[in-house]
Amino acid sequence: MQTSGDTSRHDLTARPWHIVGAGRIGALAAFYLQRAGAQTIGVRPGSAHTRRLSIGFDQHEDGAGSHLALRVIPPSECASVSRLIVACKTPYTDAALARVSLTDDATVVRLQNGMGSLDGRITGHQRMIGAVTASAVMSETHDRLRVVAENATIFGGGERPAWFDALAAHWPQLSWARDIRPPQWRKLVVNAALNPLTAIHDVPNGALLERADLYADMTALIDEADTVLARLDPAWPADSHADVAAVVRATAANTSSMRADIQAGAITEIDAINGWLLRQAETLDLDLPTHRRVVAQIRQLEST
Numbered sequence: 001m002q003t004s005g006d007t008s009r010h011d012l013t014a015r016p017w018h019i020v021g022a023g024r025i026g027a028l029a030a031f032y033l034q035r036a037g038a039q040t041i042g043v044r045p046g047s048a049h050t051r052r053l054s055i056g057f058d059q060h061e062d063g064a065g066s067h068l069a070l071r072v073i074p075p076s077e078c079a080s081v082s083r084l085i086v087a088c089k090t091p092y093t094d095a096a097l098a099r100v101s102l103t104d105d106a107t108v109v110r111l112q113n114g115m116g117s118l119d120g121r122i123t124g125h126q127r128m129i130g131a132v133t134a135s136a137v138m139s140e141t142h143d144r145l146r147v148v149a150e151n152a153t154i155f156g157g158g159e160r161p162a163w164f165d166a167l168a169a170h171w172p173q174l175s176w177a178r179d180i181r182p183p184q185w186r187k188l189v190v191n192a193a194l195n196p197l198t199a200i201h202d203v204p205n206g207a208l209l210e211r212a213d214l215y216a217d218m219t220a221l222i223d224e225a226d227t228v229l230a231r232l233d234p235a236w237p238a239d240s241h242a243d244v245a246a247v248v249r250a251t252a253a254n255t256s257s258m259r260a261d262i263q264a265g266a267i268t269e270i271d272a273i274n275g276w277l278l279r280q281a282e283t284l285d286l287d288l289p290t291h292r293r294v295v296a297q298i299r300q301l302e303s304t
């Protein structure tokens with residue numbers, strides 16, 4: 001007799017999972033998918049190859065690491081993708097998906113910070129699943145990743161798909177939320193308050209609670225973000241200060257991803273984070289002076 005576990009596993013493994021942006025977080029997703037028995041394929045322009053990575057887990061008591069071998073193919077070779085994880089940095093989303101052809105019933109999991117990078121891409125019977133993770137993955141070398149925090153990850157948006165339980169059995173702390181928007185917005189406010197300030201002032205996250213000038217800016221960014229979100233959804237609690245302070249404390253010694261991008265001379269995700277809030281504010285006829293200022297400062301840093 002077939003159990004619901006068999007059905008879930010069959011649904012997870014019946015079709016390959018393509019991953020656009022198999023960098024740090026995308027490789028971790030590929031690792032859990034493979035552990036759950038799914039076939040995974042990375043998608044990256046260039047010639048087909050197999051990417052081999054070692055992955056170390058800081059929180060594993062025995063310090064055990066693992067290995068990932070991921071077949072990578074160019075977009076031109078994936079004609080009809082029905083299961084897709086998008087995990088590239090947001091500014092590269094359009095370029096990364098330009099030549100990826102989705103089936104009419106495709107499921108797309110958006111595993112990115114910020115908001116809006118896939119707006120307008122999902123049509124008809126295709127399904128978009130939002131994902132928010134508090135896990136953190138760093139690269140030590142080009143072929144070695146370090147999972148510094150294996151924390152809660154939430155997938156969601158509507159009914160739980162049949163494959164979800166089979167994946168959750170192998171992805172620690174993975175849960176499903178019928179309404180993914182509150183967790184997405186909570187993460188958005190954290191990123192909007194923390195990332196630009198740490199990048200502009202070139203400081204670790206903890207400095208935001210230690211320096212009065214940064215604390216004042218962080219407070220203003222949170223208040224402005226909460227004002228927009230409460231106008232978009234009156235049910236939004238608009239009390240994000242404690243949430244943000246908790247993340248700042250938990251990651252006090254860390255370099256935010258935006259600070260790391262600026263240090264590396266890379267384009268940041270500002271457009272999908274504070275830029276998204278500014279676009280929403282515009283439609284509501286609201287002014288967000290602190291967000292406007294930090295976006296301008298980050299754009300200036302990106303261009304130097």
Ligand SMILES: NC(=O)C1=CN([C@@H]2O[C@H](COP(=O)(O)OP(=O)(O)OC[C@H]3O[C@@H](n4cnc5c(N)ncnc54)[C@H](OP(=O)(O)O)[C@@H]3O)[C@@H](O)[C@H]2O)C=CC1
Pocket residue numbers: 020021022023024025026043044045087088089090092095096097111112113114133134135136137138257269
């Ligand atoms: N790392 C983390 O701990 C966390 C990351 N996130 C979010 O996850 C997302 C991904 O971040 P992260 O994994 O750190 O980023 P990475 O830069 O490590 O990975 C992104 C990958 O996208 C690839 N890429 C870039 N352009 C293209 C393209 N045109 N086609 C296909 N692939 C492309 C890059 O390839 P190449 O290297 O060859 O250029 C890279 O491997 C971001 O939105 C980030 O904010 C969220 C929580 C935690």
Ligand SMILES: CC(C)(CO)C(=O)C(=O)O
Pocket residue numbers: 113190191194195205247251254255256257258
């Ligand atoms: C939570 C935080 C701010 C941790 O640094 C992050 O998500 C990032 O750096 O992008």
